[in-house]
Amino acid sequence: MEDLPHIPEATVARLPIYLRILLETADHEIGTISSERLAVQAGANAAQVRKDLSYLGSYGTRGVGYDVELLIFQISRELGLTQDWSAAIVGVGHLGQALANYRGFGERGFRFAGLYDVDPRKVGETVAGIEVRHLDSLAEDVVARRIAIGVITVPASHAQEVADRMVAAGITAILNFAPAVVTVPDDVTIRKVDLSIELQILAYYQQRKTGMTGLLGHRAAAL
Amino acid sequence: MEDLPHIPEATVARLPIYLRILLETADHEIGTISSERLAVQAGANAAQVRKDLSYLGSYGTRGVGYDVELLIFQISRELGLTQDWSAAIVGVGHLGQALANYRGFGERGFRFAGLYDVDPRKVGETVAGIEVRHLDSLAEDVVARRIAIGVITVPASHAQEVADRMVAAGITAILNFAPAVVTVPDDVTIRKVDLSIELQILAYYQQRKTGMTGLLGHRAAAL
DNA sequence: GCATGTGAATAGATTCACAGCG
DNA sequence: CGCTGTGAATCTATTCACATGC
Numbered sequence: 001m002e003d004l005p006h007i008p009e010a011t012v013a014r015l016p017i018y019l020r021i022l023l024e025t026a027d028h029e030i031g032t033i034s035s036e037r038l039a040v041q042a043g044a045n046a047a048q049v050r051k052d053l054s055y056l057g058s059y060g061t062r063g064v065g066y067d068v069e070l071l072i073f074q075i076s077r078e079l080g081l082t083q084d085w086s087a088a089i090v091g092v093g094h095l096g097q098a099l100a101n102y103r104g105f106g107e108r109g110f111r112f113a114g115l116y117d118v119d120p121r122k123v124g125e126t127v128a129g130i131e132v133r134h135l136d137s138l139a140e141d142v143v144a145r146r147i148a149i150g151v152i153t154v155p156a157s158h159a160q161e162v163a164d165r166m167v168a169a170g171i172t173a174i175l176n177f178a179p180a181v182v183t184v185p186d187d188v189t190i191r192k193v194d195l196s197i198e199l200q201i202l203a204y205y206q207q208r209k210t211g212m213t214g215l216l217g218h219r220a221a222a223l
Numbered sequence: 224m225e226d227l228p229h230i231p232e233a234t235v236a237r238l239p240i241y242l243r244i245l246l247e248t249a250d251h252e253i254g255t256i257s258s259e260r261l262a263v264q265a266g267a268n269a270a271q272v273r274k275d276l277s278y279l280g281s282y283g284t285r286g287v288g289y290d291v292e293l294l295i296f297q298i299s300r301e302l303g304l305t306q307d308w309s310a311a312i313v314g315v316g317h318l319g320q321a322l323a324n325y326r327g328f329g330e331r332g333f334r335f336a337g338l339y340d341v342d343p344r345k346v347g348e349t350v351a352g353i354e355v356r357h358l359d360s361l362a363e364d365v366v367a368r369r370i371a372i373g374v375i376t377v378p379a380s381h382a383q384e385v386a387d388r389m390v391a392a393g394i395t396a397i398l399n400f401a402p403a404v405v406t407v408p409d410d411v412t413i414r415k416v417d418l419s420i421e422l423q424i425l426a427y428y429q430q431r432k433t434g435m436t437g438l439l440g441h442r443a444a445a446l
Numbered sequence: 447g448c449a450t451g452t453g454a455a456t457a458g459a460t461t462c463a464c465a466g467c468g
Numbered sequence: 469c470g471c472t473g474t475g476a477a478t479c480t481a482t483t484c485a486c487a488t489g490c
Contacts (some may be wrong), residue, residue: 008458008459010458010460011459012424012428013420013424014278015427016420016424020402034470035474041226041404042404046471047460047462047463050471050473051460051474054474060472060473061471065471079427079430080426081423083428087422093321095321098318102318102418104402105376108419110426148429149422149426152324170280173227175421179327181240181264181266188431189428191421193416194422196327196331198300198416199310199328199398200242200304201239201414202372203302205396206396207303208229209410257450258449258450258461259449270482273452276451281450281451282451283449283451285449285451285488286489287490288449288450329474
């Protein structure tokens, strides 16, 4: 298999996990790893690991396993992590500040190159060593600081508007933390992280467990 | 379709989105909504909306659409949101504090009933109106405060240990923000939110766009 | 007539199972 | 002989298309 045929979405989502495990493995000075071992550590199935890795090419050795360093390089290259990426955070609330301070983003070349808000009390402040600028400065900064990724941490009511401004500013990859459906043009990639949806999903599965106490799956004692 | 046959995972993940849209729709005093309209607002396909909703039962009216209030109730019931849920956050770093302060969790009956850390400088402090307690108190609090959900916001190196203590304390639903694979027994539901993985996925798709400039998809100018 | 509800068709992801190679 | 690489089989999810019923 060669370079261009694109990788299934589900595989792309797992490559970063493999990469992290491989980096840890390399730290332990282990030179080679089997799909079985990688699968156990990733909480997956060995056949899946092999199939996923096969989309990158044939970098394993039969009877031996995968060379850890080689695989780190190949996955990094495939994910585009051989270059550095600059991101802008729009919305300097609790979450925006937490992200700005989050160590472990550098995990693979991500840098927050800008923090934006419209609140005059926040503009001019410094958070995590970055000066908060007015959202109006975003467009010029995208060019000047080569910002490629936008992170939305504003309230839901402003999320679409912020996304529109990001797109207008030339950003084509967005990570949305606001609890709102945001639509963007086809050439813009958007992903969402929605904390309250995650909790609701957990609640569903949790209810299935405890709700089984009554005969008909009725609701259990609420608090 | 009746009560027990369980709902596909993909559908469960979308129900909270529909619910949110329906709540907004209700705010605008609109009594009825079509699958088409719901689909547009959720960024989905009308057939999918109908199929998803059909797992809850037949709550639509042909030729008309769905009664907004009725659907809100049915989805809420299915997701287990007719009861309140208490969650504990373990790890009072930037992210843990941001979550504790996050308004909009109450969006459907979630309450943070406990904040835990092991750092003596943090234990005893108050964050978002909640006293930070030592992780050792978790087990007793799970019982006393009926905590059902655990949220992990500690560094990756401690995530598994914290998860183990949550499980030992009787928690059976966990949301993990630490960039680490955490394993739990089968009867425990775990979901992960991994910020750096999300950025890496964006980087992949971003690269596909810009990386096409060179003939062979080689890496572009790094900064 | 119009929008739901749903079988049937399609697409996508996971797992199996084994041939192929070091 | 052991572990990769991958077609084939299976399972899950999405989309189509239309019969059904208000």
